[in-house]
Amino acid sequence: MANNTPETRHFQALSDPAVLLATWFGSGLLPIMPGTWGSLAALPFAWALHITFGWSGMALAALAAFVIGIWASNAYISRLGGDDPGPVVIDEVAGQWLTLVPAAYLAPFAPDLITYLVAFVLFRIADIFKPWPASWADRTIHGGLGIMLDDILAAIYSGLALAVYLKYLGQ
Numbered sequence: 001m002a003n004n005t006p007e008t009r010h011f012q013a014l015s016d017p018a019v020l021l022a023t024w025f026g027s028g029l030l031p032i033m034p035g036t037w038g039s040l041a042a043l044p045f046a047w048a049l050h051i052t053f054g055w056s057g058m059a060l061a062a063l064a065a066f067v068i069g070i071w072a073s074n075a076y077i078s079r080l081g082g083d084d085p086g087p088v089v090i091d092e093v094a095g096q097w098l099t100l101v102p103a104a105y106l107a108p109f110a111p112d113l114i115t116y117l118v119a120f121v122l123f124r125i126a127d128i129f130k131p132w133p134a135s136w137a138d139r140t141i142h143g144g145l146g147i148m149l150d151d152i153l154a155a156i157y158s159g160l161a162l163a164v165y166l167k168y169l170g171q
Helices: 006-013 017-022 034-080 090-099 101-106 113-129 134-140 143-168
Strands: none
Touching: 017 034, 034 090, 034 101, 034 113, 034 143, 090 101, 090 113, 090 143, 101 113, 101 143, 113 143, 134 143
16 A cells, blocks of 8 residues: 555656656655745756856746646646645746846856845745735636746746845845
């Protein structure tokens, strides 16, 4: 019977590329606060995108993660169930990357750890509290689009807050 636990089903499902992406390579399966783990797991990729492709690459990567995330989230739901399953964290990845676009724009070749930490905290706050219209999207839009959209809307707020921070308080 131990082979049919939710944890076992999740880890077995990682062989499915959609589930692997939806959980951002399993980071959403870490215990407690899967969204925080997903946001943290997005940061090394963001750093590489920032250095390699600058702000436009970061923005395109966020868009790609959004589109792929709709597909991957729907696949996860159809395979493992749930309305907005905690292990699905590709929405946090797309949101974290979108939040970091102002940093990549304002400092295209010199990302710094403090800016990334501030961006992480700002996005987590916006994602948790979901200011309108993110709260509306979270309540009313279902499936993969709903999973992804509320985080993108929250990221717009956190990205704007990051831009203000960088302009007036950053280095």
